[in-house]
Amino acid sequence: MNYSKQREVVLDALKENVIHPTAEKLYSIIQIEYPQVSKATLYRNLAQLAEAGIIKKIDGLEPSSHFDHNTHPHYHFICEKCGRVYDVSCDVAKNVAEKAEEETGFKITSHEIVFKGLCKDCQK
Amino acid sequence: MNYSKQREVVLDALKENVIHPTAEKLYSIIQIEYPQVSKATLYRNLAQLAEAGIIKKIDGLEPSSHFDHNTHPHYHFICEKCGRVYDVSCDVAKNVAEKAEEETGFKITSHEIVFKGLCKDCQK
DNA sequence: TTTAAAATGAGAATGATTATCAAGTTGAGG
């Protein structure tokens, strides 16, 4: 990855805004001081920085939502090779919500765990 | 919620396809037998069914991704009132990935937990 | 029945993100 002023600006903006901004939010922040930085450059750099492990992209099953007829509480696993979505029993993380409530003092009404990796078929 | 044939079709299609389909996937499945069901109706019904708790929408922080300069492993909490995103220490779910690997036999390379509820400020 | 609320289809509109491409920048090797 070569140096570029724009990438530096993007990374600095993210460092200075610990509020987990969206790309759009970040764009408007950057625009104030560096109006010449284009949206394409911003998205490109966010992707590159995330790819390099310098920043982290927080998301679920984007870009599109998945639907589930099973409303019993359970988690999900997405295979990064075949893209299939599997169910994971909620036994793997007992009392997470309770522990998180304790730790944070927030009122937790729901939570979601998404695992990613290789399913059995794709490990072969 | 009044009865409608289209909603019945959507729900049946979801029941018969335990593969956690996306809305688009579901649309193409439904099109085969019920080509008159429009995309708007599908999306509307998915939202309504999810709202009523009959089905479940699986997603993260949609519709837009958030970015985080902190790459240390940690989870997130989104306040449903103010929309702010907070960090949650990974202590709340020790060894989840290991337990999930054991249970599923899948190779897990990453996972993400998103809690939702009310933050301290918004509980007041 | 009557009728108001709920639901629909078709397509336009939106929002987030990615792709395209010509032009400018970077940096390793000579």
Add this chain to the structure above:
DNA sequence: CCTCAACTTGATAATCATTCTCATTTTAAA
């Protein structure tokens, strides 16, 4: 310090998922 290929950029078009609009149709309670 040149050169040149690889890397980046800005501007904008394109795409993808989803939501909105609105005129028409259906549902169900009185």
